[in-house]
Amino acid sequence: MPQAAAWQVLVIDNSSMFRDLLCGHLRARFPGIELLEAANVAEGYFLLNEHRPALAFLDVSLPDGNGLQLARRVLVAFPEVNLCICTGHDFPEYRKAAAESGAAFFISKHGPFWSEGERIVEAVFGSADADQAPPAKMRDDAASECNGCCGGEGNGYSS
16 A cells, blocks of 8 residues: 655646646645646546545546545545545535535635645644654544634535
8 A cells, every 4th residue: 555655735626727826835835745736537546546645635627527526436445535625616515515525625716725725734734844744634623723714614614
């Protein structure tokens, strides 16, 4: 079984511009982070299987599938991976679907995405010290550390 590298994050989004911006921002904020990128469901699932990152950001609309369906599949095969659904569709039905998919977080691309992404990385990995190894699964207190980022309470979902 592959071992996850400390501070390894996968970004699955069909927009290369979005991936470049998010990865660039996270690299600048967390210099020790290892970022993996995928443009579709097939590439993303392959990288999840090969690397087992502690965190994955999933877009909803992908050219070969749906990020919400991918989230369900990932959590069956790799329950230790923390998932964040990120989308431009910031509507209650998408937040509900993201919660039902089992994703730990939801963030809108139309909100303060960069700061929310940082908070999620810190919630999953525990601190801004990239030398610290990631937890095997989401820490019990990670949702409370998020302090309602992402427009909701705790886990990023609003009621």
